[in-house]
Amino acid sequence: MYVSFAKCYFIIMAFSTWKPLITYITFYITKSFIMITHFIFYKLYFENYKRNLSINLKIYHCNDKMIYDVIIIGSGPAGYTAGIYSIRAGLKTIILEGVNYGGQLITTTDVYNFPGFPNGINGFELMENMRQQCINHGCILKSDDVTSVNLSGTPFLIFTNDERYESRSVIIATGATAKKLNIPNGEKFWNSGISACAVCDGALPIFRNKNLVVVGGGDTACEEALYLSKFGSKIYLLVRSDKMRASFCMKEKVAQCDKIEILYNTEVIDVSGNHMLEQIHIFNNITKEELTLNISGLFYAIGHVPNIAFLNAALKTGSNGYLLSDNTKTEIPGVFVCGDIQDYIYRQAITAAGSGCMAALEAEKYLINQ
Numbered sequence: 001m002y003v004s005f006a007k008c009y010f011i012i013m014a015f016s017t018w019k020p021l022i023t024y025i026t027f028y029i030t031k032s033f034i035m036i037t038h039f040i041f042y043k044l045y046f047e048n049y050k051r052n053l054s055i056n057l058k059i060y061h062c063n064d065k066m067i068y069d070v071i072i073i074g075s076g077p078a079g080y081t082a083g084i085y086s087i088r089a090g091l092k093t094i095i096l097e098g099v100n101y102g103g104q105l106i107t108t109t110d111v112y113n114f115p116g117f118p119n120g121i122n123g124f125e126l127m128e129n130m131r132q133q134c135i136n137h138g139c140i141l142k143s144d145d146v147t148s149v150n151l152s153g154t155p156f157l158i159f160t161n162d163e164r165y166e167s168r169s170v171i172i173a174t175g176a177t178a179k180k181l182n183i184p185n186g187e188k189f190w191n192s193g194i195s196a197c198a199v200c201d202g203a204l205p206i207f208r209n210k211n212l213v214v215v216g217g218g219d220t221a222c223e224e225a226l227y228l229s230k231f232g233s234k235i236y237l238l239v240r241s242d243k244m245r246a247s248f249c250m251k252e253k254v255a256q257c258d259k260i261e262i263l264y265n266t267e268v269i270d271v272s273g274n275h276m277l278e279q280i281h282i283f284n285n286i287t288k289e290e291l292t293l294n295i296s297g298l299f300y301a302i303g304h305v306p307n308i309a310f311l312n313a314a315l316k317t318g319s320n321g322y323l324l325s326d327n328t329k330t331e332i333p334g335v336f337v338c339g340d341i342q343d344y345i346y347r348q349a350i351t352a353a354g355s356g357c358m359a360a361l362e363a364e365k366y367l368i369n370q
Contacts, residue, residue, distance in 0.1 A: 067155045068092045070363050071167035073146050074307070076103020077349045078339025079173035080130035081356030082363075083139045086171075089364045094140040094167075096160065101143055102127035103175050103339075105349055109191050110204065114349050126349075146174075151314045151332050168370070169334040169363045172311075172323070173356060176304040176340040176347070181215065183270045189298075193277020196300040198224040199348065202231055206276065207297045209233045213280055215268060216301030217241065222250035224301045229259040236293065238266045238282065271298060306341050320344055328359040336362050 070086045072079050075097035086093040105111065108123030117126075135141060142160075150157035155166040178196030180186055186194065195201040198214070202224075212232040214225045217239040225237045237254065242264050244251055254260050269281040269290065280298060283290040306322050308315075316324045316331055323330065323342045330337055338355035340347050 065164075065166055066092075068094050068165065068167040069367055070094075070169050070171060070360070071096065071156070071158050071165055072171045072173060073149075073158065073310075074098060074103075074172065074174035074339070074341075075101040075131070076105065076127070076173060076175050076339060077130065077353040078175070078341075078356035078359075079103075079171075080127075080134050081353040082171045082173060082338060082360040083134040083356075084130075084137055085357050085360035086363065087134070087137045087139045089360070091364060091367065093138075094142060094165065095134060096142050096144050096146050096158065096165070097131075098145050098174075099143055101131070103352075104178070107191055108200070111200070111349065112203065113200065146310050148310055148312060149314055151335055154334060156334065169366055170336070171328075171356075171359045171363055172308075172315075172335070172337045172341060173339045173352075173359070174307040174310075174341050175352075176306045176322070176344075178300060178304050179302045180300055181268055181302070183268055185271050189271055189273060189277040192275065193273065193296060194271070194298045194300070196304075197347065198227045198299050198301075201297075202228045202299075207231055210296035211236070211294060212297040212299065213238060213293070213295050214299045214301050216303075217244040217246065218301070218303075219246045219250045220303070221301035222246045222254045224299050225260050226253060226257060228297075228299065229257050232259065232297070235260045236295070237262045238268065239264050240267055240285070241265065242286075268298075304340070304344070304347070308341060328355060328362050334363075334366055 069091035070093045072082050072086070072093065072095040075095065079095055079097065083093055083095045105123040106127045110120045111123050111126055112120040114121065114126060131141070144160040144163065146158055146160055148159045151170070155168055156170050158165040158167065158170065180196070193206070201207070207228070208231050210232055211234045212228050213236045214221055214228065215238045216224070221237060225235050228235050237260055239262060254262065263282070265284050265286045266282050267285055269283055271277055272279045272281065277296060277298060278294065280293050280295050281290065282293065308317070308323060315335065318324055322344045323337045325337045325342045328336045328338050336359040338359035339352040343351060343355065
């Protein structure tokens with residue numbers, strides 16, 4: 001179109017070379033016509049394109065502040081899976097993954113029970129792959145820790161140290177942190193013989209046919225010890241008091257297992273070894289006798305703490321401190337939870353990823369109905 005106007009201009013110029021005034025007038029008429037045509041084209045096509053794009057991606061602005069469709073708080077398998085499903089549903093999605101992103105798997109060595117990796121995969125690599133998949137699909141990722149939230153009305157307000165974010169829905173996937181013993185060399189041997197998940201790590205070659213220790217006196221400790229008895233040669237169950245808190249049924253199962261030996265009134269002083277865990281130093285808090293055991297694995301079964309301090313009691317929790325949910329839905333419409341922050345039973349990477357998918361689908365359904 002512009003080329004035709006240019007041709008007209010040069011033709012007129014050719015016939016008007018001996019008339020400068022006519023040439024001058026012709027030039028400005030042609031230029032004005034081109035500018036008017038460009039303005040009409042912009043209004044009819046580009047503005048309509050922008051409007052359709054905004055509708056399709058549901059990008060809203062309020063006082064020049066973007067309002068996202070979905071804000072995902074936390075990372076790990078649950079958060080990243082929720083991000084992948086949300087962005088693929090055409091929802092404007094941001095993941096506030098935290099400074100230490102990747103969840104518990106980011107510090108895990110080898111993962112053998114996540115589907116799709118017949119030879120296993122390093123935990124760090126698995127989480128980096130999930131993170132990159134989110135980025136490739138268009139998720140916005142911010143390595144910021146959420147400090148507080150306001151879920152009293154929509155848009156929901158999410159605060160970090162430096163920013164305020166607004167969203168039509170929120171998915172919380174901050175997980176839970178395993179309680180650890182406060183011993184001098186505990187961190188040194190974390191993931192080098194010390195673990196907090198027998199189901200995750202118990203079948204690893206470093207623990208097979210070896211002496212192992214479980215610390216705890218509840219049902220979880222019993223379950224961990226029984227599971228490890230499939231692989232270890234000897235399982236020591238250390239109980240701090242003179243009795244176990246576990247249910248009668250679980251205590252009976254442990255008592256019937258020949259591989260498990262219960263040491264009551266026993267506490268851990270420290271652990272030692274070269275590159276891997278080799279010994280545990282314990283003492284009896286009644287007799288004060290100290291003892292060193294040669295072991296290859298120490299498993300904490302003293303509970304987990306859901307990472308929900310930033311919520312400031314904005315959502316209901318059970319007696320165990322975990323968030324209450326109904327298929328990832330909370331009591332606040334538009335707010336969803338997934339992963340270990342609401343799962344105190346299974347606590348597996350694959351179940352966390354599955355619940356992340358569920359939360360994203362529920363969030364999409366919620367937004368469609370708004």
